[in-house]
Amino acid sequence: MQVKITDVAKHAGVSVTTVSRVLNGERYVKDDLKSKVNRAIQELGYAPSQIARSLVRKKTNLIGVIVPDLTSSFYSTILSSIEDRASANGYSLLVCNISENIDKELKYLNVFQEMRVEGIIIMHEKMNEDIRSFIHKIKIPVIFSSVKPLEQDFVSVIIDDYIASYEATRYLIELGHETIGFIGGDMRDITSGQNRYSGYRNAMEDNDKRVMDEYIRFGDYKVKSGYEQMKELLSIERRPTAVFAVSDDMAIGAMNCIRDRNLRVPEDISVMGFDGSLFTELVRPTLTSMEQPIQQMGTVTMDVLLKQISGIEIPTTDVVLEHRLVVRESCQRLNKDHV
Amino acid sequence: MQVKITDVAKHAGVSVTTVSRVLNGERYVKDDLKSKVNRAIQELGYAPSQIARSLVRKKTNLIGVIVPDLTSSFYSTILSSIEDRASANGYSLLVCNISENIDKELKYLNVFQEMRVEGIIIMHEKMNEDIRSFIHKIKIPVIFSSVKPLEQDFVSVIIDDYIASYEATRYLIELGHETIGFIGGDMRDITSGQNRYSGYRNAMEDNDKRVMDEYIRFGDYKVKSGYEQMKELLSIERRPTAVFAVSDDMAIGAMNCIRDRNLRVPEDISVMGFDGSLFTELVRPTLTSMEQPIQQMGTVTMDVLLKQISGIEIPTTDVVLEHRLVVRESCQRLNKDHV
Secondary structure (H helix, E strand, C coil): CCCCCHHHHCCCCCCCHHHHHCCCCCCCCCCHHHHHHHHHHHHHHCCHHHHHHHHHCCCCEEEEEEECCCCCCCHHHHHHHHHHHHHHHHCEEEEECCCCHHHHHCCCCCCCCHCCEEHHHHHHCCCHHHHHHHHHHHCCCCECCCCCCCCCCCEEEEEEHHHHHHHHHHHHHHCCCCCCEEEEEECCCHHHHHHHHHHHHHHHHHHHHHHHHHEEECCCCCHHHHHHHHHHHCCCCCCEEEEEEEHHHHHHHHHHHHHHHCCCCCCCCCEEEEEECCCCHHCCCCCCCECCCCHHHHHHHHHHHHHHCCCCEEEEEEEECEEEECCCCCCCCCCCCCC | CCEEEHHHHHHHHHCHHHHHHHHCCCCCCCCHHHHHHHHHHHHHHCCCCHHHHHHHHCCCCCCCEEECCCHHHHHHHHHHHHHHHHHHCCEEEEEEEEECCCHHHHHHHHHHHCCCEEEECCCCCCHHHHHHHHHHHHCCCEEEEEECCCCCCCCEEEEEEEEEEHHHHHHHHCCCCCCCCEEEEECCHHHHHHHHHHHHHHHHHHCCCCCHHEEEEEECCCCHHHHHHHHHCCCCCCCEEEEEEEEHHHHHHHHHHHCCCCCCCCCCEEEEECCCCHHHHCHHHHHHHHCCCHHHHHHHHHHHHHHHHHHCCCCCCEEEEEEECCCCCCCCCCCCCCC
């Protein structure tokens, strides 16, 4: 049962008016009454309702966050740094894990609106017309983190996925690889699907490498799909000497598949990842990866959103963070006598 | 700017009373008025305030969750299944990531109380007097998931950590290992620190194996500390033939350390983990581990909490789930001629 202000008054042996005065920090309350009230508040565990106060102040200090997959190290790391920054600024997070369920996303957006969250962070780029029209209509600041699903109206905190993917591919070319397999993402995703694919394709073409359909596979960013797609790449008669997967999870799945076939990374096949998740350092050989600044992405997302909420300065352009190629052990220069 | 009920009335060309009637689902509103109002609601993106309704209904549909570390695969997987169950029951999660910061926990508990969450889930067992007294005083159901920090009053959803650790150690003994290193957790933690340590110790003693201090190390459950502690174990002149780490993350750190020293798992040293995180299948060799039913733990936690919230049935005893030894590739029978 919720402790009420009348319970506090009764317990302290004072009037409700006195309790209310103490709560509102009014002066001219005698010290002994004040300490009686404070003691009663502590003993009963009374807390004035944030809900009631929200109605008055019109501030809920809530941020709604939509995460595609909490069990992914990439998203949970961004979320962790968003939470850190939110908490430091007195905000709490309402977290929705949608796991590819777009209906759930729309339901949650409604909940966020009803809860009067002050801002919404979306880390997911699959859209439908309902969601698109919803986020355009609500009067709550919306920001996208790590994705840029729409052309207009919303700020995204991202890296340049096209350039990053281009440079990752070029790195493999510079190591002497001619046949480079590609494990892409979902082509319905602009940022992590289409842009990373174009980066690979254009880097190949710009360097006069043949882009062959059979070397191009698509997964769902998860370990298992990397494994499955690698299996297909290994079944090609002239298998690629290097593979670029657009998520570290898929790259690790690919590495496992290669090892389970008694081949070696990088001696037989080089593997390049993308993201810079915790996994890169955790596997053996450690994974060379085109890294996003994951923690910074969370921090910057929250900072920009706080500016939007305050209304003092409304950022309107995307924030593009620096990507970075981190060379570890999984890619090697192609030996000239490699078949 | 928030759309108000007066805006809807104006936009629809009807009175506020009419809008209010439509919102409350009253009968005797003419169909054409009803559709005018509904169209205006949709066009303006109006949503009745959950806050205002909460005050009336005394239901916020909020659950507060305290997570020790969002970037850990173990906790993010539990959280993901809690979220799933919560969402299916119309609840949203307020998520607090404390990363070993106990002050933050207390601050968040206060926020939870002020937000009038209907229940609190804690996955963390480090306590101080303030937190202990706070959760005893608040009138909100509290449940612990994966930990049991206190002897009294609160329900925990856990496995039997002592037995699980005992059986993991016994398995290594049955494989013929005499010298078994142990990488434990934080001894201030009852569940994952003390109980798992006792399980190891008693299994060794019950099977007449010498428990030697230099074979016993303690980490913080994370990959890095497993690596560091393994380094120490490898520096012992007669190094152990098997190592049991009380988290998969530490076990993986230990495996990496072993490999970086050009030794092989399991040929030179067997490694056993604990938890059953995603990592177990992801590393090579795959990790033999004493597994907790992680997803089930989240689901059951939420189910028990919902019962507590409904007040229909108040569970008072801990829910002890089944642990399970999953044998993979990282442990092997000790070769008789092993040094």
